[in-house]
Amino acid sequence: MFDWLENTMAPIAEKLSTNKVLVAIRDGFLISTPLIIVASIFLLIANFPITGYPEFMEGIFGAGWDSHLLVVSNATINMIALLNVLGIAYSYAKQLKVEPIAGGVVALVSYLIITPQTHELFLNADGKPFRGFAFSNLNSQGLFLAMITAIIAVQIFAFVTKKGWVIKLPEGVPPAVMGSFAALVPSMFVMITFFLVRLVFVNTSFGSAQNFIFTVLQTPLMGLGTNNFFEVIYQFLSNLFWFFGINGPAITNTVFSPIHNTMTYANQAAYIAGETLPYIFTGPFSDFFGNYGGGGSTLSLVLLMVTMGKSQRMKQLGRLSIVPGIFGINEMIIFGLPIVLNPIILIPFLLVPVMNIALSTAATIMGIIPYTTGIALPWTTPIFFSGWLSTGSLFAGVFQLGLLALGCLVYYPFFRILDKQYLEDEMKPQDTVVDELDDISLDDISFDDL
Structure with a gap:
């Protein structure tokens, strides 16, 4: 498949x-x-x-x-x-x-x-x-x-x-x-x-x-x-491309970015004019409520690696990835864990961003969090601050932290399976080739045939 x-x-x-x-x-x-x-x-x-x-x-x-x-x-x-x-x-x-x-x-x-x-x-x-x-x-x-x-x-x-x-x-x-x-x-x-x-x-x-x-x-x-499936399709395709080692947003943005940007600028203009903000699915909404920590919302996964990882591979990679992940940079996880062509982690990698968008959309429609104002923050803006500044609501930042915790729950069972595999690999005895090389003596080497 x-x-x-x-x-x-x-x-x-x-x-x-x-x-x-x-x-x-x-x-x-x-x-x-x-x-x-x-x-x-x-x-x-x-x-x-x-x-x-x-x-x-x-x-x-x-x-x-x-x-x-x-x-x-x-x-x-x-x-x-x-x-x-x-x-x-x-x-x-x-x-x-x-x-x-x-x-x-x-x-x-x-x-x-x-x-x-x-x-x-x-x-x-x-x-x-x-x-x-x-x-x-x-x-x-x-x-x-x-x-x-x-x-x-x-x-x-x-x-x-x-x-x-x-x-x-x-x-x-x-x-x-x-x-x-x-x-x-x-x-x-x-x-x-x-x-x-x-x-x-x-x-x-x-x-x-x-x-x-x-x-x-x-x-x-x-x-x-404005269709509720628009952003879901965007998130799904972007992260599916990442799974195959292809920079997903670099591909999907060629099609989706004009629509995202137009809605973002429309919200900016309405915000400046003091009018009702017209669109939910702006660029900041997609970046900050769909994919915190990079593609696949992997900041949740990195937190699990740091706090609950048992294998050295998980612990060390998690420590190295936590600071970049806070700023939305996760190539170390994409290619180091790896996410690429890893069937174990595929399901949460695709599911968590879609879940985030669905919950954030529902929260916006119900008035729990405000519309994003269209203010263009750098995509590296950390979680909580990005939610707060892009909407003007502190609760939107708290809502992001809730999504982060929920993402940890979704990633957890798949993380445990992968962590267990890595731990078993680390506990296997080292290859005997190293021991055999240590036993070789110069006396055993003959130069007569050279």
Whole structure:
């Protein structure tokens, strides 16, 4: 059965991990991640989850102190579509071996070309719509269109470039000048294409490409993301890949990450605006309530190894793994225990994250723990602190500790079986080859035949 699964899953994993479009989207999101984390720190400072904190800060800095911090969040979280169209296009252009900066910039301009440039809900003094880009078209609502724009713009740019339809200058011209002129014709093709796209949608009932994509594509996909089985499938597949020695999230994130990120950014925007948080299955929810301690929620297993292990292998590996495990790093367990192709530990390794997600989802729906606010904490944030800071609720951190204890109960019988096997192996007598080598004397060796 394991051979069949390995032969089936490995080709799928290989195709997903090498697909240029999916990899570009994944890597493009990563480019904006540092900015989002920094913005989230400002957002966290403005809304630190301690009773009396706002009044304390207001007493020091005066009324409206938090509005200055929110400027940073607005410049990043409310511009996430712009950041990602640039990042995805840059990553995709590198894969297609064309100038990445030019590809990224022309994709950014193309996105702005098809974006409405008036606020229909706001009128100026002469009764006309206020001119300017609305945050709603630049934040998470425009994220899927940003992905599509980045990919199509770079494909056109690369096609024209590789056809040789570029302006070639004589030798001796500075490289910067030569590069700018080389990008001129490809950029013109891209911008004309998106100008025509804009004209098409302006004359439809949707009014803009944003409204079309949001209605036809993004809303249904986000509906998929709100399905209770969405996160269960993600956790199951991610950890199943790990079982075969393949970095699970590196594969599954190429498909699931756009939906996770869109829901995360939507919660961030709602949190900043003081609105009801719309989504449960954000990136922080998946990271901090599904897989504490790394894939398979192995921090529970590591605690058992440290506190109840009888074999030296379990004890020593547990001691080495406990600190990295607290920070979500568990490759030492994955490959050292090992988890890989270990049928004894497979069941809890797959079951515990799914159980965590099911219980956390139920607790969120029932109001026991709050929705995650979308604040982007590093995935290495330790358990308890990650639950507290990602939701603003201390009880959410306590809830995580409850999941940790429950995970120990699920892992325990399988841990005991494996620990017993390792202990029996350690108690077996050493191979007699060592003793035989000790008995060999130089007198027994003859050099006459050499």
